[in-house]
Amino acid sequence: MMKKILLLATGGTIASVPSEEGLTPKLTAKELTSYITIDNQPYRLHSQILMNIDSTNMQPEHWRDIAEAIYTHYDQYDGFVVTHGTDTMAYTAAALSYMIQNSHKPIVLTGSQVPIGFPKTDAKKNIRDALRFACEDVGGVFVVFDGRVILGTRAVKMRTKSYDAFESINHPYVAYIHGETIDYQYEFPKPSGKLQFDASLCPDVFLLKLHPGTKPEIFDYIRHLYRGVIIESFGSGGVPFQGRNLLPKIKELIDDGMAVVITTQCLEEGEDLTLYEVGRKVAQNTVILSGDMNTEAIVPKLMWALGKTTNLLDIKNLMETPIANDMTQKQEESWDA
Numbered sequence: 001m002m003k004k005i006l007l008l009a010t011g012g013t014i015a016s017v018p019s020e021e022g023l024t025p026k027l028t029a030k031e032l033t034s035y036i037t038i039d040n041q042p043y044r045l046h047s048q049i050l051m052n053i054d055s056t057n058m059q060p061e062h063w064r065d066i067a068e069a070i071y072t073h074y075d076q077y078d079g080f081v082v083t084h085g086t087d088t089m090a091y092t093a094a095a096l097s098y099m100i101q102n103s104h105k106p107i108v109l110t111g112s113q114v115p116i117g118f119p120k121t122d123a124k125k126n127i128r129d130a131l132r133f134a135c136e137d138v139g140g141v142f143v144v145f146d147g148r149v150i151l152g153t154r155a156v157k158m159r160t161k162s163y164d165a166f167e168s169i170n171h172p173y174v175a176y177i178h179g180e181t182i183d184y185q186y187e188f189p190k191p192s193g194k195l196q197f198d199a200s201l202c203p204d205v206f207l208l209k210l211h212p213g214t215k216p217e218i219f220d221y222i223r224h225l226y227r228g229v230i231i232e233s234f235g236s237g238g239v240p241f242q243g244r245n246l247l248p249k250i251k252e253l254i255d256d257g258m259a260v261v262i263t264t265q266c267l268e269e270g271e272d273l274t275l276y277e278v279g280r281k282v283a284q285n286t287v288i289l290s291g292d293m294n295t296e297a298i299v300p301k302l303m304w305a306l307g308k309t310t311n312l313l314d315i316k317n318l319m320e321t322p323i324a325n326d327m328t329q330k331q332e333e334s335w336d337a
């Protein structure tokens, strides 16, 4: 059966052309798709432009527009491809994974490192692969890039220039794409339950990367501007309590009703606040644990959770519940055995 695919263009390098100010997204959805041959393909392709921006300019309100466009057309199409800049694609993919849950259809994000009109472009291959994967009988949000299929909540941009820009962090790749062949890496579960759409986001979230010497007073500013703060700390996830002690300020924030998430700057294996004194001391407060979620997922997940409720315990509960495989359930580990 001929599949119907909707391609939604949002800009990015893939749609960019040279200008005096540098590469800038200018191509329409029609111009973009004119570069790929779709004759003799098992799908009918419709395309639409939603915005034409460098993804550095992408805002949470744009995520909402993309989610709404997919939801509005959900019944009319079998799969969706969103062309997007690579710089913030991982955030958008995760955001869509929270706003649109239990999708029975593939929602595939792709882009390129080199504009589609350039001889060395990776755009044509990435669009072809994305369209190929959008015809699969799987549900959820995915990033398709350089022949790899990554879960929407697990993609991280690792390289600024190379074709293999994205990696799947803390989760296996879903599949590899070789031409028409999809080589699944594990048995991909079928979504159960009904499609759930909830695009109410609260964008008042701040991401603070700690470094040796971070001043506690920074939290006084954050408190006035935001409802949630994600602290990207070190290693297994401790917070300094000697010298510039951050703990009293963190306690004040939480007592004020602010959501405080602890994560780590280490890309792999996630936080574990139980291990060290620096971790246990911060865990005595009602902080939100992020396990091995990637920052690109924690930011939109917190916006989504804050969009639903102001109750701190409910926010903690939503954040600590795995959604769209964004988090690996913790295993008991022992160093003594």
Ligand SMILES: NC(=O)C[C@H](N)C(=O)O
Residues within 6 Å of the ligand: 011, 012, 013, 014, 053, 054, 055, 056, 084, 085, 086, 087, 088, 111, 112, 113, 114
């Ligand atoms: N490769 C790219 O798409 C980078 C571009 N600055 C963007 O994110 O829109």
